[in-house]
Amino acid sequence: MPIRATAEEYRQIDSVVSQLDSIVIGKPNELKLAFSTLLAGGHLLVEDVPGVGKTTLARALAATLGLHWNRVQFTSDLLPADIVGISIFDVTKQSFRFHEGPIFTSLLLADELNRAPPKTQSALLEAMEEHQVTADGTSYQLGRPFFVVATQNPQEQLGVYPLPESQLDRFMVSIELGYPDSLSEREILSGTDRRELLDNAEPVMTTDNLLYWQAMAKQVHTAAPVLDYVQALLAATRQMALDGECGAGLSPRAGLSLIAMCKAWALLHGREMVLPEDVQAVFTSVASHRMAGSLRKGLPLSTELINTVNVG
Amino acid sequence: MFNRKANNNGSLATAASRQLTSQTQRILGITVLLSQLPLLLHLPLWLSLPGIGLVLAKLMAKPKDQFSIPPALTIVFVLLSAIAVFFHYGHIFGRDPCVAFLYLLLGFKFAETRRAYDASLLIVLCAFLLLTQFFFRQSLFAAILSIPAMYFVGLSLFALQRGLTKTDTRTMVHVTARLFLQAMPIAALLFVVVPRISQAPWGGNGSGDGQAQTGLSARMSPGSIASLSKSNEVAFRVEFNGQPPLAHERYWRGPVLTGYDGYDWFILPSNTRAQATPNTNGRKIDYTVTLPASYQPWLLALDTPLAAPIAINNNKLLINLNQELQIDTATPVDQPLRYQATSILSDRFTPATPPNTATLLTTATNPQARSLALEFRTKHASDAALANEILLWFNREPFHYTLNPPKLGDNSIDDFIFTTRRGFCEHYAGSFVFMLRAAGIPARVVTGYQGGEMNAGYMIVRQSDAHAWAEAYIDGQWRRYDPTAAVAPQRVEQGASDALRNDASRSFLSRVDIPLLDSAKLQWDKVNFAWQKMVIDFDSTRQQAMWKKLGIEKPSGWMIVVALIAAAALWALIILKPLSELRREPLPPCEKQWRKLSKKLAAYGFAKHQSETYTSFVERACKQWPQYQVPLRSIVESYHSGMYAPEGGDPHHHQQMAEQMKSTLRKLKRMR
Numbered sequence: 001m002p003i004r005a006t007a008e009e010y011r012q013i014d015s016v017v018s019q020l021d022s023i024v025i026g027k028p029n030e031l032k033l034a035f036s037t038l039l040a041g042g043h044l045l046v047e048d049v050p051g052v053g054k055t056t057l058a059r060a061l062a063a064t065l066g067l068h069w070n071r072v073q074f075t076s077d078l079l080p081a082d083i084v085g086i087s088i089f090d091v092t093k094q095s096f097r098f099h100e101g102p103i104f105t106s107l108l109l110a111d112e113l114n115r116a117p118p119k120t121q122s123a124l125l126e127a128m129e130e131h132q133v134t135a136d137g138t139s140y141q142l143g144r145p146f147f148v149v150a151t152q153n154p155q156e157q158l159g160v161y162p163l164p165e166s167q168l169d170r171f172m173v174s175i176e177l178g179y180p181d182s183l184s185e186r187e188i189l190s191g192t193d194r195r196e197l198l199d200n201a202e203p204v205m206t207t208d209n210l211l212y213w214q215a216m217a218k219q220v221h222t223a224a225p226v227l228d229y230v231q232a233l234l235a236a237t238r239q240m241a242l243d244g245e246c247g248a249g250l251s252p253r254a255g256l257s258l259i260a261m262c263k264a265w266a267l268l269h270g271r272e273m274v275l276p277e278d279v280q281a282v283f284t285s286v287a288s289h290r291m292a293g294s295l296r297k298g299l300p301l302s303t304e305l306i307n308t309v310n311v312g
Numbered sequence: 313m314f315n316r317k318a319n320n321n322g323s324l325a326t327a328a329s330r331q332l333t334s335q336t337q338r339i340l341g342i343t344v345l346l347s348q349l350p351l352l353l354h355l356p357l358w359l360s361l362p363g364i365g366l367v368l369a370k371l372m373a374k375p376k377d378q379f380s381i382p383p384a385l386t387i388v389f390v391l392l393s394a395i396a397v398f399f400h401y402g403h404i405f406g407r408d409p410c411v412a413f414l415y416l417l418l419g420f421k422f423a424e425t426r427r428a429y430d431a432s433l434l435i436v437l438c439a440f441l442l443l444t445q446f447f448f449r450q451s452l453f454a455a456i457l458s459i460p461a462m463y464f465v466g467l468s469l470f471a472l473q474r475g476l477t478k479t480d481t482r483t484m485v486h487v488t489a490r491l492f493l494q495a496m497p498i499a500a501l502l503f504v505v506v507p508r509i510s511q512a513p514w515g516g517n518g519s520g521d522g523q524a525q526t527g528l529s530a531r532m533s534p535g536s537i538a539s540l541s542k543s544n545e546v547a548f549r550v551e552f553n554g555q556p557p558l559a560h561e562r563y564w565r566g567p568v569l570t571g572y573d574g575y576d577w578f579i580l581p582s583n584t585r586a587q588a589t590p591n592t593n594g595r596k597i598d599y600t601v602t603l604p605a606s607y608q609p610w611l612l613a614l615d616t617p618l619a620a621p622i623a624i625n626n627n628k629l630l631i632n633l634n635q636e637l638q639i640d641t642a643t644p645v646d647q648p649l650r651y652q653a654t655s656i657l658s659d660r661f662t663p664a665t666p667p668n669t670a671t672l673l674t675t676a677t678n679p680q681a682r683s684l685a686l687e688f689r690t691k692h693a694s695d696a697a698l699a700n701e702i703l704l705w706f707n708r709e710p711f712h713y714t715l716n717p718p719k720l721g722d723n724s725i726d727d728f729i730f731t732t733r734r735g736f737c738e739h740y741a742g743s744f745v746f747m748l749r750a751a752g753i754p755a756r757v758v759t760g761y762q763g764g765e766m767n768a769g770y771m772i773v774r775q776s777d778a779h780a781w782a783e784a785y786i787d788g789q790w791r792r793y794d795p796t797a798a799v800a801p802q803r804v805e806q807g808a809s810d811a812l813r814n815d816a817s818r819s820f821l822s823r824v825d826i827p828l829l830d831s832a833k834l835q836w837d838k839v840n841f842a843w844q845k846m847v848i849d850f851d852s853t854r855q856q857a858m859w860k861k862l863g864i865e866k867p868s869g870w871m872i873v874v875a876l877i878a879a880a881a882l883w884a885l886i887i888l889k890p891l892s893e894l895r896r897e898p899l900p901p902c903e904k905q906w907r908k909l910s911k912k913l914a915a916y917g918f919a920k921h922q923s924e925t926y927t928s929f930v931e932r933a934c935k936q937w938p939q940y941q942v943p944l945r946s947i948v949e950s951y952h953s954g955m956y957a958p959e960g961g962d963p964h965h966h967q968q969m970a971e972q973m974k975s976t977l978r979k980l981k982r983m984r
Contacts, residue, residue, distance in 0.1 A: 221958035273956040277925040310922045 010270045013213065015204050016064055017268070023060040023197050024053055026184025030175050032268055033285050034061060034149070038210070039217045040264035042172025042257060043128050043148040045113075047295045050153065052177045058109040058149045059198050065210055066203030067145070069107035074116035080123035084133045085140075098135060103127055106143060106207065110150040114160045121163065124148070125170050145210055152294070165248050165293050172257045173282070174289035176296070213267065220263035221273040229276050229311060230258060233283060236305050237291055246291040246301050258286045276311045332431060335481070336471040340431055341371040343468045344422045346461035347438040350445040350454060351415055356400060359393075359412050366419035386420055411444045428472055435468050452843040463492050494887045498880055505872055508852040527606050528566050528759050532577045532780060534724055537759070538715045538736035543775040546604065547761055548612060549841055550771040553598040559763070560804050561657045563615040563781070563792065564773060566760035568636040574675040575724055577742055577757045579638075592616050594658035600624070602844060603649045611639040612760055612773075614655035615792065621653035625849050635665065636756070648848055659792040667785045671754035674746060678725040681743065685750035695753050695786040702747055703798040706740065709733065713800035737803070740795035741780040754785035758792075763807040767834045770841060777807065901970030902954035908977055909947055926951060943976045950976070 020031045034057060037044045046054050055071070062069035072083055085101030102108065103124070110124060127133045128148050132141050150171065152163070168174075180188060188194070205213075222230075238249030250258070261282040262274045269278075283306055288298030332340070344367050352360045393416045394404070401409040418441055421434050442461050445454055466488045474484060527547060529536065550556075569577035597614060601621070611621060611631065620633040626649055630642035674682070685702075692698040712734045720727040725743045728735055741757050748755035762779035764771040781794040797804045859867055867875075899907070910920060913933055920929040930948040934941045954969030962968075 221956070223956040223958075225955055273952070273958060275925070275927070275952055275956055277927050280925055307923050311925050 012205060012209065013268060013270075019064045019201065019204055020060050023064075023194065023201065024057055025187050025191075026180040027053070027057075027177060030177055031057070031060075032265070033173055033175050033282065036261060036264040036268050036282065037173040038065070038145065038147050039213055039267060040172060040257075040260040041145070041214055041217075042260065043150070043170065045168070045171040045174040045289060045295075046149060046151045046177060047174055047289075048151065048153075048177045052179060053194075054111070054149070054151045054177060055109060056194050056198070057177065058107060060201070061147075061149075062107045063198050063201040064203060065205050066207060067106040067147070067210075069109065070102035070105040071109040071111060072102050073111045074113050074120070076115055076117060078116045078120045080120050081135070083120065084123055084127070084135050087136050096136070098138070098140065100140075101133075103133060104140075104142065106145055106147065108146075108148045110148055112153050113150040114152045114162050116161065118161055121161065121167065124150075125167055128170050145207065145214065162293070165290065168289050168293065169251060169253060171289065172261060173285045174295045175285055217260070217264040217267045220266045220271070222259060222262065223273060226262070226274045226276060226279065227259075229279055229309070230255060230262075232309050233258075233279070233287075233305060236309050237287060237302075240291070240301060240305070246298070247293055248291060250287055250290055254286065254290050258283065261286050280306050280311075331426060332428060332472075336431070336468070336474075337425075338371065339464065339468050339471045340425065340434060341367055341422065343435065343438050343461065343464040344418060346464050347442045348415060348418065349461070350457045351411065351441070354408075354445065354448040355412055355415060359397070359400070359416065363415050363419040366423045370423050383424070386424060390417065390420060407447050411441075411447065414441055414444065431468065431472055435465055435472075438468075439465050450848050452840050452847075455843075455847075463488065466492055494883075497883060501876065501879055503847075504850075504855075504858070505876060507869075507872070508850065508855050527608060527775065528778060529608070530567060530579045532569055532738050532742070532757065532759055533575060534720055534728070534735070534739055534742065535717060537738045537778050537780055538717065540778045541715060541736070541776050545775045546837065547773045547775050547777065548601050548603040549837075549844075550602075550764065550773065551600045551769065552771070553600075555597075556764075556766060556771060557597060557614060557657055559806070561614075562762060562764050563659075563779075564612045564761040564764075564777075565615045565617060565637060565639075565758060566612050567610055567758075568638040568783075569757040569759060570636065570670050572673060572675065572746070574677045575722075577738075577745075580670055592656045592658045592661035594656040596654065596656055598652070598654050600650060600652050602841070602849075603645060603651070605647050605649075606645045609641045609644045611641060611645070611649075611651060611653075613639055613653045614657065615758075615760075616656050616658050616661045618654045618656060621651040624650040624652060625851050625853060627853060635663065637661070648844060650845075650849055660789045662789050666788075667754040667790075671756050671785065672749050672752065674749045678723045678746060680723075680726040680730055681747055682750040684729075685747040688747075689751040695784070696791075698751055698753065699748060699784055699786065699791075699793055702744060703793065703795060706744070706795050707798040711735070711740075711799045713796065713803065737796040738780045740799060741782045744782045744793060744795040745784075748782070748784050756783050757781075758783050762794075762804060765807075765834075768838055772834075772837055779803075900955070900966060902951050902966060902973060905947075905970050905973035905977060906951050909973075909980075912977070912980060940980060943979045947973050947976050 016035065017028075017032060020035065021028055024031055034044055038061065046057070048054055058069065058071070061067070072078075081101065083101050083103050085104065086099050087096040088099050089095070090097040113121060113124070123133070127142060127146075131144075131146060132139050134140070153160075179185070234250050234255050237246070240246045241249040258279070259274075262278045265278045265282050266272075266274045271278075284299055284302040285295075287302040287305070288295045290298070291301055292298035345364065348360070348363055348367070352364075394413060397409045397412050397416070398404050401412070403409060404413075414437070418434070418437050421430070421437060425431055425434055438461070442458050442465075445458065448454075467485070470484050470488050527540070567579050569579055571578040571580040594616075596618075599614070601612065603611065613621060617633060617637055617639060620631045620639060623629050623631060626647070629645075629649070631651070632640045632642075634640055688698050688701050688705075692701055709729075710733060713736070714734050715736060717728075717735045717739060718732045720732065725746050728739050729743050738757075738759075745755040745757050757780055759778070759780045761773050761777040762781070763777040764773040779796070781792060781796070783790045783792055785791075794804060856866070859865070864871075906926075913919065916936075918933060918936065920926070924932075926948050930944050934944050937944070950969040950972040954966045954973070957965060
């Protein structure tokens with residue numbers, strides 16, 4: 001018998017969403033997707049130009065959920081040790097001591113991930129998948145929750161190492177923030193400084209709360225008709241790949257991600273069951289980057305699928 | 313007695329002694345009424361009205377009054393009605409009195425029915441009573457009339473069992489209708505396969521039972537054919553092998569009337585068979601006649617018949633072609649008969665033996681006609697010229713062809729040809745034959761039909777085509793003379809209805825041409841004829857022919873039973889598990905309700921796109937019908953909850969949601 005959250009508890013989720021909304025203006029859907037990714041235990045890839053609020057998003061999440069966060073700016077000379085950490089010889093103790101890198105945190109903002117060489121990228125990706133890092137033959141467990149928000153800059157194509165599709169699969173969700181609409185922009189320009197807001201933001205949730213909600217998200221029910229629909233969508237992406245319209249069909253792992261995302265999305269909306277509209281709401285963000293290597297290229301394809309595959 | 317037994321017999325018996333609900337009572341009442349209805353056509357009114365009245369009285373009575381006749385009184389009533397039936401019919405063992413008595417008993421039985429076991433008996437009786445109407449008539453109309461009653465018999469049976477299952481009325485009506493339709497092929501198979509009985513079970517000759525007879529008779533008096541002509545009933549139908557005869561060749565030979573008593577012409581009994589084929593020339597024509605039961609011992613054939621026709625569906629009937637070329641049957645035709653005949657289309661023939669003296673017999677009456685004939689005789693030595701002279705005379709003098717001739721006195725022929733001069737074919741034929749005989753030429757009256765209407769490949773001959781003409785023995789040949797044609801030539805070329813178009817005695821409807829009505833009548837006749845040929849005429853002979861065609865010489869009873877069981881089992885398999893259901897699982901109740909909503913909205917041209925979610929579809933609908941936002945949203949919520957909620961909880965959750973959807977859907981009954 002699954003444990004059911006009370007209406008009182010659900011209010012906590014609502015207040016997280018509303019606080020996020022008040023910090024990042026005019027992006028309610030993207031915020032919900034980001035929060036859902038966190039609830040689903042996945043990682044988030046943001047494809048966007050600088051200055052549209054990627055950092056603000058990550059920081060807002062961290063501040064609202066009471067998470068410790070770190071930021072790493074990826075460059076072409078960044079080494080794996082710069083992320084994971086390094087063993088330093090402690091002269092006083094006559095032994096090596098592991099100096100934890102920025103990855104040992106709850107929320108890691110990996111800025112411009114595609115600028116780093118593949119070796120460094122894969123160090124991060126291993127940590128994302130395995131929830132542990134290895135340095136000098138020793139494995140170190142990462143804490144929970146562990147949430148990576150990576151950004152890719154799609155405009156500068158010089159001197160970048162674009163993530164291969166197989167690696168992109170590690171990101172549960174990719175979103176695009178985009179420029180705010182004029183009303184929201186006016187509010188940003190005229191209102192209080194975001195940084196000030198972030199500094200003053202009180203956490204609405206504790207880490208324990210977040211882990212509880214992550215557990216709850218797993219318990220959201222997906223009925224057979226929903227699974228039918230998900231399978232139909234997966235099959236359609238594979239057909240598309242066969243027809244040469246996109247790079248790759250969705251893997252079963254992607255399917256699992258999609259289900260997890262649907263569950264988190266449903267939970268976010270106070271439901272104990274996944275509805276077809278949940279699938280539709282998250283599908284493009286889960287599928288696009290996997291199908292075409294980037295959100296930009298994949299979005300029209302995944303949208304087409306949503307508009308053609310039969311619901312129920 | 314039944315009561316005590318019932319009470320000792322546990323649950324089943326208590327079900328049988330259960331009181332009927334008022335609804336079951338009503339259904340039973342309608343069943344009884346519908347079963348009685350067809351018999352209204354065949355029973356006297358004094359009997360049929362009380363029978364229906366008993367049922368109506370019980371139906372109308374308020375349930376709490378418990379209308380019922382005390383048992384002692386019932387016995388008295390039943391005895392009284394038995395006596396009444398006996399007095400009406402003069403006997404009690406026969407088709408009519410038995411049916412009448414059963415009809416009345418059914419009314420009494422219904423009036424005293426209160427319990428389930430009474431009702432089961434009543435239903436069986438209803439089914440039997442329904443059958444009895446076919447003792448009278450086996451027409452398509454009778455069959456159609458019995459369909460609603462059969463359905464209600466099924467419905468009553470269902471209603472009796474319903475107390476145990478709590479089915480709602482709508483389901484009951486639907487299920488019964490489905491069972492009814494599903495049973496049809498089996499019924500049709502039973503009809504084809506079960507051995508046919510070639511004789512009616514009550515012993516054949518039903519003509520004594522007060523059957524109304526229309527058609528030609530053995531006697532012809534002035535006015536008898538005219539009154540027959542007013543009937544539009546079908547006399548018989550004919551299918552031709554090859555070209556049908558032309559209008560002036562359509563002389564259907566019936567009784568030949570040689571006898572004359574001064575007023576009536578009648579058949580002189582003649583047992584002599586035609587010794588040899590009559591000698592005649594002309595086109596030979598083969599045809600099949602379908603004759604309804606005429607209750608007369610003769611058949612009709614085109615002039616001139618060559619030999620006795622061969623009955624197709626009755627091999628026991630003896631058919632003779634007698635010397636006068638009248639086709640006699642040994643017994644009256646008391647069931648529909650089909651026979652094949654061959655004729656030569658000719659108006660004269662040479663008989664095997666010369667005519668006997670009876671064909672010259674006249675009476676002492678009608679002196680004026682006699683003297684006129686003798687006057688003609690002196691002018692013409694030749695018989696043919698004399699006959700023509702008389703015809704010419706009819707044509708010249710102001711004779712009038714009418715269905716409504718005035719009354720004639722004792723010297724009826726004198727009255728007619730010198731005074732009234734208004735008459736129908738029998739007047740002309742009778743006068744003509746009288747005058748020929750007076751002039752010493754053997755002659756006789758032939759009655760039958762003249763005409764016929766083609767209807768999609770077969771010909772309908774009606775009673776209104778009834779006709780009488782004359783035959784004279786001239787130069788060793790019997791020659792046909794139609795004095796009516798001398799007076800009203802269009803009678804032969806266009807038929808009686810055209811010739812009498814302006815006759816005042818005909819009803820308004822038959823005088824006016826209504827093409828649509830006429831063609832509808834012809835269509836109906838076509839259907840009736842098909843029914844006759846395919847259903848009524850399907851007798852043991854045709855059944856055996858069918859078996860032979862299938863390569864079975866004579867199937868044994870066991871073979872038929874086994875084949876029937878196999879066919880029924882196969883059919884049951886088909887209808888119990890439709891192929892589509894074998895492949896597909898049944899729809900969940902919520903999905904069913906959802907489809908109802910979709911159907912409703914689709915009726916307003918509003919449909920869900922394939923890839924649209926239920927929520928956005930309903931939101932779209934809400935925009936179109938803002939007044940129904942609440943129920944529409946509630947439906948989609950229930951649907952989601954029913955279809956997608958975790959199964960672990962309440963096992964009835966889905967059903968409850970479906971019920972909710974159903975009740976909300978009812979609120980949407982009339983969307984605009």
